Amino acid sequence: MAPLLPSSQPWVEKYRPKQVKDVAHQDEVVRVLTNTLETASCPHMLFYGPPGTGKTTTALAIAHQLFGPELYKSRVLELNASDDRGINVVRTKIKSFAAVAVGSGSHQGYPCPPFKIIILDEADSMTEDAQNALRRTMETYSKVTRFFFICNYISRIIEPLASRCAKFRFKPLSEDIMSSRILHISSEEGLTLDSEQTDQAISALSLISQGDLRRAITYLQSAARLFGSSISAKDLISVSGVIPHESVEALFRACRSGNFDVANKEVNNIIEEGYPVSQMLYQLLEVIVNGDDISDEQKARICKKFGEADKCLIDGADEYLQLLDVASNTMRALCNMSEELRFD
Incomplete structure (x- = not known):
């Protein structure tokens, strides 16, 4: 499939942070994971918190910074809720990927530690049977595979899995953090938020997105497509689906x-x-x-x-x-x- 042209690329992907240190407002998480990257040694991890706060971005950034673009595909397995992740997938696809050992040693400046990573996005939608099947797999292949679980609700992850992971809570983004990011994207894309009501437009966007930066960026791009380069608070509300x-x-x-x-x-x-x-x-x-x-x-x-x-x-x-x-x-x-x- 041909790559998306820059003009048609979703801004959510275009401005997604490529490194852990660029993830906004998650200072404690970034500090711990930066140390992890320096030592190239990490435990199983569980990222939880509201949507649009940087969980998936952080997991992908860690994997890319550890293995680089060349080894990423062979060392990292990504599974989302849209994939079939029942007990059969755990017993076949995940187990077969986790069982294969890999070599160590740096490659083109990347640490490339001697393990692979399995990223299970929206892990809270996995069945309890599938989660139970993962317990033994995590223990058996812990020397050659690390699991990154990403979820909105940690209570839906069974305790035996949660206890095997280092837990990282992602906080909802504050209005100040969201404002600075939205203003940066607006500047990069040549947008002008209504000059007399810039604060009002930013506040409206922060309110309707409820701390979800991904949703805020999507609303901003939708408004830009509909109303052009000059956007008001009313324009943002009209594309958001919020009731007047x-x-x-x-x-x-x-x-x-x-x-x-x-x-x-x-x-x-x-x-x-x-x-x-x-x-x-x-x-x-x-x-x-x-x-x-x-x-x-x-x-x-x-x-x-x-x-x-x-x-x-x-x-x-x-x-x-x-x-x-x-x-x-x-x-x-x-x-x-x-x-x-x-x-x-």
Whole structure:
């Protein structure tokens, strides 16, 4: 396959750090791994944290800095959640790759230690059986193979695997770190964020991406393609899929009104506009949690229902019914109605 032209290359890949020291905002992780690179000796590793914070980038950078471009393909096996990683793959593909010993000695200035690396991205989506099958493989071939597990939720990695790894937590990126990176990319690509509202545009991008730099860069590139080289906060919000603040406030006001018909009308408006209900729940939750005039008891009642609705949506429940259920229960809590009250 021909390589992507520079103009069509996703900015996420174009500006992905190539060395561990360039990974932003993960100072403790970078410091430890820099020492690891100097000694060319590393344990099994487990990288966990929110998406878009540099976990995969760091794992790939370590592998490239250890082996260089020539030996990388023969020394590193990458498996993602999109690959079949059930127990059969662990017993065949992973085991056969891990079992082969390799030579030591530097090559073209790279350390090239005497082991291979298996990178298991999104490891928390592996089945428990597959994870159990890895235990023995890790022990048997530890002299010639190192495993790098990458996941969002460390609780989904079985304890026997987690205990065999050095754990590295990746923190969500702060607005300052994200701002500096976005401004750097904007400068490199010749973009001008609205000069009168640069801070507003950066803040909007940081808010809608929720500390995920990958998502922020993707939104920036999408806005550049749609609106040209001059981008405003409104442009960034429009490409992000975030529900307009006015729609969230309208639903919140309807819940406060105590009128079920008004709330039902707003719910219908949201469904007809095609907004994702899971996104509406997230944004409505922000409004409620930050509401100074809402008691802790009311917030607790509402949040309990939000959690139930979120689980139902994940299981495939009807979006209209779940949002209506949330709206009616929020109304009961805000208007101090009894939880047993039912609308006919």
